[in-house]
Amino acid sequence: MIRKIKIFILISAVAALLGCHSDNTGELPRLGLPQIINGDTIPHSIPDFAFMNQDSQWVSNETFSQAVYVADFFFTSCPTIxxxxTRSMLRMHDHFEGREDVLFLSHTIDVRRDSIPRLKMYAENLGVSSDRWHFVTGDRDEIFDIAEDYMSIAIEDEDAPGGFDHSGWLILVDQNRHIRSYGDGTDDEAVDRLIKDMERLLRETSPSG
Amino acid sequence: MKMRTFFAAIVVLLGSVYVSSTSCNYYNPHAQGERLYLTHCAACHMDDGKGLRDLIPSLHESAFLTRENIHFTGCLIRYGIKRPDPLDPSQEIFPMPPLPDLSETEISNILNYIGNHFGNEAGYTNPVKLRETLSDCPNRAPRQY
Incomplete structure (x- = not known):
């Protein structure tokens, strides 16, 4: 009897451990609060936006209609996270080198100081270009508002180091504006997981690729 | 009964592996400096000291971390690096922010860590020597509180 109980506990433990791993088959979830319109459940999606990038080009939802992209919120003089x-974004950028269907979108939350020339300088010092990585600025409130749609926080706070408080999520969005995964950009292991999710999303959207 | 002995043996084995893994740590002469580095410097220069391309300089085999320059680097840690903004020369910016609240001892600890890690061989400084350098920093600015 005792042996049976022990075997049962062992099997349960193994099952519990296996349960920790998310299943890697099937589609990635569509994250965020869904909307219900006329009885249909519509997954949360990124609303219309238009911001200007480091090369003074407009960047909008259309820019990403053929690509999956990772979005984050930052500012160039940020002394904290x-x-x-940016290093995590760069790691993903380099990992998907040569893929035009994987793009990156970094919003500055310090629109007063982070002018387009400053964003350009930042991108150049990083050795990246707007072919694949857009550093954008725009109306301050529009950026703060859209941060919420990316499940992130961006607020001005004079008590925070550098004058702004913001979350460090890297958000993965598909061609249809849906959030499919996210990770803590300061955690290397979370970024590894996010890269795996990106590969999975790419298989889902373009089985040949 | 046999099963119980087997489980007990596994528990003892795992326990001893854990104990040996914690007690066999090699002696780290820069534990304080490393801790201070991770708290005050690593957000930009990164845990591995490699910085970020041309945005943030690497500390590996750095010209600032040699026997000749290590004390001046103490000045950089305390008073930061200030220079005219390349995009608006009428303004001054801090590419490296100052850390005015670190003591001479803390700065020495950091210098001894980074000066003898990341491929640098700057030798050792101490708070007394460092105080002398810091009293005469070329980039000295009044403390701001």
Whole structure:
């Protein structure tokens, strides 16, 4: 009897451990609060936007209609988490080198100081271009508002280091504006998981690729 | 009964592996400096000291972390690096922010860590020597509170 109980506990433990791994088959979930319109459940989606990038080009939803993209919120003079976020973005950028269907979108939340020339300088010092990575600025409130749609926080706070408070999420969005995964940009392991999710999303959207 | 002995043996084995893994740590002469580095410097220069391309300089085999320059680097840590904004020369910016609240001892600890890690061989400084350098920093600015 005792042996049976022990075997049962062992099997349960193994099952519980296996349960920790998310199943890697099927589609990635569509995250965020869904809307119900006329009885249909519509997954949360990124609303219309138009911001200007480091090359003074307009960047909108249309820019990403043929690509999956990772979005984050930062500012160039940020003394806290931004360098690590940017390093994680760069790691993903380099991982998907040569793929035009994987793009990156970094919103500055310091629109007063982060002018287009400053964003350009930042991108150049990082060795990246707007072919694949857009550093955008625009109306401050529009950026703060859209941060919420990316399940992130961006607020001005004079008590925070550098004058802004913001979350360090990297948000993965598909061609249809749906959020499919996210990770903490300061955590290397979370970024590894996010890269796996990106590969999975790419298989889902273009089985040949 | 046999099963019980087997489980007990596994528990003892795992326990001893854990104990040996915590007690066999090699002696780290820069534990304080490393801790201070991770708290005050690593957000930008990164845990591995490699910085970020041309945005944030790497500390590996750095010209600032040599026997000749290590004390001046103490000045950079305390007073930061200030220079005219390349996009608006009428303004000054801090590419490296100052850390005015670190003591001479803390700065020495950081210098001894980074000066003898990341491929640098700057030798050792101490708070007394460092105080002398810091009293005469070329980039000295009044403390701001």
């Amino acid at each position: 931004c360098p690590k976020l």
